[in-house]
Amino acid sequence: MGKVNTISSLKIVPIFVDITLIALMGYLSYFFRFGEFALPPYYHLFIFSASLITGLIFIVFNSYPDGDSRFREVFVYFFSRVILAFSIFMMLLVFLKVTQLYSRIWLAGWICLSFLVLFAAHAVYHQLVAALQAKGRMMSDVLTIYNTQQGRQTLRGVETAGYRIRQEVDLQGDALVCQSLAARVGSAGVSEVWISMPFSDFASVDKITYELRHTLVNIRFIPQFDDARLLKHRISYLNTQYTIDLSYTPLDGFNRSVKRLEDLILATLISIAVIPVCLVIALAIRLSSKGPVLFKQKRHGMGGEKITVYKFRSMEVHSEGRGVLTQAQDGDPRVSSLGRFLRRSSLDELPQFFNVLQGRMSIVGPRPHALVHNEYYKDLVESYMWRHKVKPGITGWAQINGYRGRTDTLEKMSQRVEHDLWYINNWSLYLDLKIILISCYKGFFHKNAC
Structure with a gap:
């Protein structure tokens, strides 16, 4: 299916290096101004906060020009972003009425040192990348x-x-x-x-x-x-x-790393919070019917790779013919009483946070379909397979817009794919958080669940 381009993901390295360099320049500027490294506590707080804000500005405004960018472009990128970041922080200090605590000479020196060191570091970085590419690496x-x-x-x-x-x-x-x-x-x-x-x-x-x-x-x-x-x-x-x-999708390169960090933080917090709920559900499934607690099924993940997706078992144990998959219907006799509640409340999806921690799924993304559905619909719905340019999700743009549950008609699947592709083409951290909040706001229960 082709390789996923990972070269641009190297931009995650410069951002952490930049934040570290900015912080170090704050301490160095203090030494030049006062001749010592024994900073008051509020200077430490200033340096830490300003470094993070500058890093955030770099991320939001995409301050990492390509390796073949001209000297002038690199200069303008870093000068404008450093000034913007420190201006924002200075306005915050004025608002809090604490500007008198800090030396203006120290601050001016910090800004100048940060700009010069960042510019020099990235010039060296681009030269190093160019040298490696000349040897056939990172291509x-x-x-x-x-x-x-x-x-x-x-x-x-x-x-x-x-x-x-x-x-x-x-x-x-x-x-x-x-x-x-x-x-x-x-x-x-x-x-x-x-x-x-x-x-x-x-x-x-x-x-x-x-x-x-x-x-x-x-x-x-x-x-x-x-x-x-x-x-x-x-x-x-x-x-x-x-x-x-x-x-093209915004979820290439550095943005993919940002989304992974988002998934790790949120999935860890949610997994810890729902442990008691998961234990109760597992016990209820074990006592109410025979069979395993978890239901495992192969789905396609990012890049078309086959992954194992976990859910709490909501049906009685049964077998289907090879290459055959029957979607659950309203009043489906295979669905247990407990399973019907789990499906309607979406609680059967909780084990998928483990898939997120594994790196196989994301909290937000196109819902993974069964393998036989992919084989059936990929020739009927144009661009269907482009859903797999990103990791599948527990919830998504299609789900909060009403396209959740059975996809028993071509029209339903086409609408779901259209919404999935819109999400991929318009991804942002804000959009992810919006989808998560709307999913929580609308509640767990949904009329389309069986």
């Missing part, structure tokens, strides 16, 4: 597709640090090649597909993206003229060329 493998020699030249011109063209596909005069693209992407083991064609031939691009709908690679379109415009998706910049990312 993303790419498959290129074109139908003209100009397209081939354009794609080779775009190739830059961090990317390596693994395979080229020429569609000129061979329409049958397009039908085998998915297999070629899989066999090449690439993480991205780059397409370059005349914009007037965009119908071919649409056909290519359709053929690759079951893959999970990032897809970029590099137009062959300078004034290309597209209303949707993201336009990025690669070595003097604009690319239109036809398959």
